[in-house]
Amino acid sequence: VCDLPYGPDPRHRGDVHRGAPTPAAGVQAVPVLLIHGGGWTSLGKESLDSVARVIAERGHPVYSVNYRLLPQAAFPACRDDCLAAARFILGGGLEGHGFPRGARIIVCGASAGGHLAMLTGLALGARACAGIVSLA
Numbered sequence: 001v002c003d004l005p006y007g008p009d010p011r012h013r014g015d016v017h018r019g020a021p022t023p024a025a026g027v028q029a030v031p032v033l034l035i036h037g038g039g040w041t042s043l044g045k046e047s048l049d050s051v052a053r054v055i056a057e058r059g060h061p062v063y064s065v066n067y068r069l070l071p072q073a074a075f076p077a078c079r080d081d082c083l084a085a086a087r088f089i090l091g092g093g094l095e096g097h098g099f100p101r102g103a104r105i106i107v108c109g110a111s112a113g114g115h116l117a118m119l120t121g122l123a124l125g126a127r128a129c130a131g132i133v134s135l136a
Helices: 045-057 077-090 112-124
Strands: 013-017 032-035 062-065 105-110 129-135
Touching: 013 045, 032 045, 032 077, 032 112, 045 062, 045 105, 062 077, 077 105, 077 112, 105 112, 112 129
Parallel strands: 032 062, 032 105, 105 129
Antiparallel strands: 013 062
16 A cells, blocks of 8 residues: 555655565564665655565565655654654554554664664654664
């Protein structure tokens, strides 16, 4: 499912990627928030489609998001957007797409998105964040 909004800005959009069912019966796979790179100034969620597919094929539902870019939106707008996307997932915004309300999430990003993943996961804390993955 493409371009599901998590906030009011036109860049506040994400794509849901779903693949294989949960590998172990009765175990819910941890949802993943996926954040693109691009030096905080370029690219978009589509740049990580292949990564999203690999994660989804292993049973994790993925929400791959855009965020506001520099210089149109000054820092910390990009961090705030990623935190809003995480809270959207945690608050049940994607329940109808296989993301359980209140489940801890993994925050993953590539390059500048890896930096945003670390900032987002640390801001969420261990009660909401099951892990942080920074790809470079």
